[in-house]
Amino acid sequence: MQNESIKKIKEIAYPIVDQGDTFLVDVEIKHHKVPEVWVLVDSESNNVSLDTYSALSKKIGDVLDREDIFPNQYRLNVSSPGLSRPLSDKRQYAKNKGRTAKVKFREDDQYYKLEGVIEQVDEDKISLKTNENGVKDISFDSIVETKIVPKI
Template sequence: MQNKAIQKISELAESVLTNTDFFLVEVEIKGNKEPVIWVYIDADDRGVNMDECAEVSRELSFLMDAHDMFPGGYRINVSSPGVTRPLSDKRQYPKNKGRKAKVKYKVDGEYLKIEGILQDVDDNDIAIEQEDGSVLKLHYDQLVETKIIPTI
């Protein structure tokens, strides 16, 4: 049931975002009695502000209500993913180029971790520069989790 709801909300969110420079990163549903819907959006080359999130929230809520998705009520939160959430869409990588990241990846069934500067990004790979100056190139298929490490 929840997967179908996430799929439908994702479709509706994509339709709301069609004429914007935003893309859908992820949809989560938490809780059962009164579900809390989390919709994460981002842009290729800039952040997302609160007014923009509010506008997407209004439009998406209207569509969800029109489809009578949660007759018992729900709460919706539209947000940018922020730096504490792992990167989950490859469109998030380019704007984080030059930032420090922790990357968990898989090679031949083994899980490994690396920390370094996200040096390069293209359609297929990312390159992480380690403290010793060496660079590790990883294909997106190898990535398990990438977290940006905030700097003070």
């Protein structure tokens, strides 16, 4: 049931969010007494403004209400994915060029972890500059998880 709801919400949110340079990263439903729907949105070039989140929330909420996905109450949250969440869309890599990232990837049936600066982002790979190995090209197909390391 939850997977079907998530799929339906993604179908609703995608055309609303994917306008201009914003894009849909993910949808989550956290079940409490009142379900919480999280629609995670990012931008290719800028930070998303509160006004944009508010407008997207209103549009998505209107369609969710019309489609009657939740028969009772629900809470809708439209926000950024946040730094603790792994990158999940190729478009997020270009935005984070020049930032330090921890990348877990698969190569020759083994898993590796590297930390370095995202130096280049191409159609099919990233270039990660590390202290130990110089520059390492990692294909998107081999990436298991990438997390941005916050600067303190």
